[in-house]
Amino acid sequence: MNKQLLLILFLTLTCASSASASIAYVSASGTLCNQTTASAGVACTLAGSTTAGNDVVVGLSWKTTTRSINNIVGSASKSYSFVYAQGCNGSGTCSAIAICVKCAALTTVTPTFTGTTLYTLSVAEYSGVAWVGFTSPLATGTSTAPAVTMTTGDANDWIVTEFSALATGGIPTSNTGNLRQANRTGTTSSNVAGALCDNTVASAGSVKCQVTITSVAWDGIGVELRTTAPKTYIWPDCDSTHPCIVHEKDTVSFGPAGDALTTPLYITVPPVSAGNVINMTISMPDSSGTPALTLTTPTDDKSNTWAAGATVDDTSNHIITSSYHVCNPATGTSKISMNWTGGAYSGTVITQIRYDEMSGLASSGPTTCSDGGHAASGLQGALQPGSFTTTVNGDEILTTAVGTSTSIQNSAWAGMMQPDDVDTIVFENTFQQYAMMAFVQGTAGATNPTLSANAQDPNNTGGLTFNIISDAFKPSSGTGTQPSIIQVVLDAVWFSTTGSLAWNPLPSEGNAIVFSTSNPITGYPLTGLNSNLGETYTAIANSSATTDPQIYSTCLGSAAVQRDRVWNFPSPTTSTHIELYTIAGAKTSGGSTGCVGATANNKTQTQGATTNTNVVGDPVFTPTINSGAYSVVISTSYVGTGPPSGLCISGGVTPPSCTGQSAGVVFNSLWAAGMSDTSGYSAGDPYVLYYTNSTSSKSLDYLMANGIGGTVLDGAAIEIEGQSGAAPVKCFMALLGAGLC
Numbered sequence: 001m002n003k004q005l006l007l008i009l010f011l012t013l014t015c016a017s018s019a020s021a022s023i024a025y026v027s028a029s030g031t032l033c034n035q036t037t038a039s040a041g042v043a044c045t046l047a048g049s050t051t052a053g054n055d056v057v058v059g060l061s062w063k064t065t066t067r068s069i070n071n072i073v074g075s076a077s078k079s080y081s082f083v084y085a086q087g088c089n090g091s092g093t094c095s096a097i098a099i100c101v102k103c104a105a106l107t108t109v110t111p112t113f114t115g116t117t118l119y120t121l122s123v124a125e126y127s128g129v130a131w132v133g134f135t136s137p138l139a140t141g142t143s144t145a146p147a148v149t150m151t152t153g154d155a156n157d158w159i160v161t162e163f164s165a166l167a168t169g170g171i172p173t174s175n176t177g178n179l180r181q182a183n184r185t186g187t188t189s190s191n192v193a194g195a196l197c198d199n200t201v202a203s204a205g206s207v208k209c210q211v212t213i214t215s216v217a218w219d220g221i222g223v224e225l226r227t228t229a230p231k232t233y234i235w236p237d238c239d240s241t242h243p244c245i246v247h248e249k250d251t252v253s254f255g256p257a258g259d260a261l262t263t264p265l266y267i268t269v270p271p272v273s274a275g276n277v278i279n280m281t282i283s284m285p286d287s288s289g290t291p292a293l294t295l296t297t298p299t300d301d302k303s304n305t306w307a308a309g310a311t312v313d314d315t316s317n318h319i320i321t322s323s324y325h326v327c328n329p330a331t332g333t334s335k336i337s338m339n340w341t342g343g344a345y346s347g348t349v350i351t352q353i354r355y356d357e358m359s360g361l362a363s364s365g366p367t368t369c370s371d372g373g374h375a376a377s378g379l380q381g382a383l384q385p386g387s388f389t390t391t392v393n394g395d396e397i398l399t400t401a402v403g404t405s406t407s408i409q410n411s412a413w414a415g416m417m418q419p420d421d422v423d424t425i426v427f428e429n430t431f432q433q434y435a436m437m438a439f440v441q442g443t444a445g446a447t448n449p450t451l452s453a454n455a456q457d458p459n460n461t462g463g464l465t466f467n468i469i470s471d472a473f474k475p476s477s478g479t480g481t482q483p484s485i486i487q488v489v490l491d492a493v494w495f496s497t498t499g500s501l502a503w504n505p506l507p508s509e510g511n512a513i514v515f516s517t518s519n520p521i522t523g524y525p526l527t528g529l530n531s532n533l534g535e536t537y538t539a540i541a542n543s544s545a546t547t548d549p550q551i552y553s554t555c556l557g558s559a560a561v562q563r564d565r566v567w568n569f570p571s572p573t574t575s576t577h578i579e580l581y582t583i584a585g586a587k588t589s590g591g592s593t594g595c596v597g598a599t600a601n602n603k604t605q606t607q608g609a610t611t612n613t614n615v616v617g618d619p620v621f622t623p624t625i626n627s628g629a630y631s632v633v634i635s636t637s638y639v640g641t642g643p644p645s646g647l648c649i650s651g652g653v654t655p656p657s658c659t660g661q662s663a664g665v666v667f668n669s670l671w672a673a674g675m676s677d678t679s680g681y682s683a684g685d686p687y688v689l690y691y692t693n694s695t696s697s698k699s700l701d702y703l704m705a706n707g708i709g710g711t712v713l714d715g716a717a718i719e720i721e722g723q724s725g726a727a728p729v730k731c732f733m734a735l736l737g738a739g740l741c
Contacts, residue, residue, distance in 0.1 A: 023156065024126065025198060026050070028047065029048045029049065030124055031123045031181070035121070041112040043109070045108050046123055055103060055127075056106060056124075056126075058098040059095075060120070061093060061162060062096075062113070062120075063190070063191060063192040064117035065093070067117045069098075070113060071112050073109075074103065075108040076106055077534075082101075082505075084223045084415070085221040085223050086454070086456075087137075087221055087458050093164035093165060094458065101565075118186070119194070121194075122195075124198065129226070129227075130227055132226070133224030134224050134418050134419065135223045135416075136161075136222035139221070145212060146165060147175075147210035150206075150222050151205060152204050152206075154204050155203050156201075160222065162220065162221055163197065163218060164219050165192070166189050167186055171195075173213075174211065177207075178197060178199060193213070223418075232509065235487060243359065243361050246276065249491045250492040250493070251267070252493070266336070266646075267353055268335050269666070270357075272334070276481055277362075278357050279324070279398060279473070280324050280325070280356075281398075282323075282353055283321040283352040284338075284340065285351070293341070294342055295320060309322070310322075312467045314467055321375065325471065328368075358480070359482050361473045361474060362475070371473060372391075372471075372472050373385070373471035374469075376467075379463045381453060382451075383417075384449065384468060385468045385469055388470070392475060394440060396472070397473075398437075399451060400436050401434070403434060403464055403465070405460075416505055417505075423438065423450075424507070425505065425507050426490070426507060427490055431494075433466070440475075447472075451468065483585070486630050486723070490509065490582040491579070493580070495576075507563045508556070508565055510556075511555070511583070511586050512595050514552070514583065515529060515567075516634060517576055518636040518638045519685075520546050520714075521545040523576075524576040526570075527570060532568075533562065538592060542602075544602055547712075548714055549601065549636045549714065551716055553595075553718060555586060555590065557591070557594070577685070579636070579668065586723065587626050587721040587724065598717075598718075603620070604712050605712070614701065615701065617700070618713045622696070624721070629722035630692065631691070631721045633698075633718070639713050644704055645703050646702075646703050647663075647688070667688050700715065
């Protein structure tokens with residue numbers, strides 16, 4: 001067999017991001033634990049140990065509808081089960097489904113509620129699950145036949161459902177599908193009956209689970225287990241003929257946190273590559289708030305012409321969400337200004353920003369790329385922008401759902417938001433109820449993308465409200481630029497408050513992950529950072545627990561696309577901001593730390609005792625570089641008084657003077673004149689990244705805005721090495737002309 005044929009065979013195997021699996025129920029561990037005395041949760045011992053790597057589904061039925069789920073943990077380290085669907089009916093019972101994805105071997109499962117309740121807990125184990133699919137809305141009724149019907153996306157997909165009913169209806173018995181476990185906590189209406197049912201269908205289509213009871217009030221919820229991991233079209237899971245998201249930046253915040261926020265608000269992104277299209281979705285206080293604000297068209301450092309997309313205004317909660325795009329941005333566009341009229345704003349209404357850079361789209365003129373869109377407001381459940389019709393096959397459709405109600409920050413479990421079977425979650429934040437998804441539409445026509453908010457805490461007062469917005473962009477095969485070196489695919493920043501959810505879904509498109517916070521371990525610990533998939537996160541060396549920033553990383557080797565990763569860390573004792581980077585094209589050898597090159601911490605400099613002064617060399621960093629390949633360097637500093645407003649330019653304000661050495665660095669922090677170091681926009685401290693294939697040192701220098709001065713800064717940095725000698729990180733079959741990917 002010749003070398004080219006061997007290469008084709010290898011690449012055929014490694015390009016199979018859409019590979020199919022065969023799902024099977026594993027009966028040995030199937031268990032139901034019946035809590036007949038009101039409890040906040042006790043350990044349920046399984047009939048047999050589960051097999052490491054399988055998905056473990058936990059079905060819960062409980063009686064006291066004012067209780068919420070705090071957490072569900074297994075006996076093994078990092079074995080978290082996260083809520084994918086839940087709800088309560090109006091007659092006194094609740095249902096939930098939680099899943100431990102690719103779980104460690106378990107012998108027990110323990111739920112914790114916010115208070116005592118009677119409950120049943122069912123455990124069902126499944127092998128061969130490739131992807132967790134969409135979730136069903138809560139089904140309710142008063143009848144003898146509780147049922148949930150779902151429409152699956154692939155052949156041989158499964159649905160798993162949990163039913164709850166007043167116990168006077170008896171113990172549920174089998175009707176349609178496979179009744180795996182069923183019981184009740186007692187016989188009176190003060191008790192609950194629960195049942196877990198699953199079913200599958202040979203071809204994609206409608207499938208139902210149904211049980212039989214004596215006629216009483218009931219509720220049920222369901223989740224899809226998929227045999228196929230669909231292509232995401234998020235780098236590096238792309239090809240040369242379809243649209244591809246090559247970079248996304250998301251800012252998730254809960255407001256100015258007392259700052260007098262003034263216009264403009266600046267966001268800096270990696271310089272736009274030739275021929276790519278950019279889109280930005282902005283949520284801001286609207287003109288019905290106090291003070292009244294009116295968002296105006298963005299501007300940027302290359303004088304691009306921005307076109308408006310869809311928009312929606314939740315006038316009840318005073319949040320407007322609007323999108324803007326540039327079909328033919330100037331190469332190198334990097335600094336964008338969000339502008340409004342109406343003066344300063346200092347409330348607690350959230351402001352969120354989503355930014356996408358995409359290849360493979362029409363980009364020959366200012367408005368040639370847009371193919372319509374729609375927007376709407378709605379309550380938790382099936383979040384939809386409203387139907388709109390595209391005109392070109394293969395559109396890239398972006399959808400964003402932004403929580404707008406005052407009840408979004410919930411200290412109990414807010415739950416996962418899941419897309420429909422054609423969309424892929426790009427990033428999600430459960431604390432802020434903020435999720436972004438995307439898909440490449442095969443055939444043009446009517447579409448109404450659905451993001452399922454079916455796992456949100458049913459005890460949110462008045463329910464959760466959302467703005468939902470979709471925009472479609474026309475494809476152009478081969479247009480634009482895909483990455484050829486190591487690439488930061490996602491840069492997301494959010495504000496985590498004391499007592500907030502200490503977990504978050506983490507779709508990962510690349511093969512390295514970095515978490516960074518400028519705040520130190522004391523009061524802001526990320527110690528114990530881990531995920532449900534069990535990868536190891538390692539902190540860079542730390543010399544001072546009270547001033548050194550924290551940077552954690554993991555190298556995933558050849559592993560790549562994984563939407564159902566969820567990370568967990570201790571809840572901070574003081575509010576903190578966190579920046580997340582997912583990275584494609586990192587070095588694949590050496591285990592969880594094999595892609596990490598040089599690191600630095602405890603690099604201190606002093607800000608001059610003058611407002612609007614500069615800081616030089618925080619830190620000065622020398623990368624090692626992996627055999628000539630490019631690396632990405634990620635850095636942050638703990639700033640005594642800020643915030644920074646960008647990188648220094650030569651000359652600067654003294655003391656000290658800027659040297660200009662920060663050229664080529666991307667300044668990730670948001671900032672606006674008037675913001676303080678306590679900003680809820682995570683702008684108090686600098687976050688930066690840059691790409692390099694040089695071992696020459698670089699000084700990271702910051703221009704400080706509105707600072708009091710005279711305070712010490714403490715810088716840290718990490719280098720993630722690229723894959724040595726590798727061609728661009730994409731499917732190589734197109735390069736060979738084989739046409740298989």
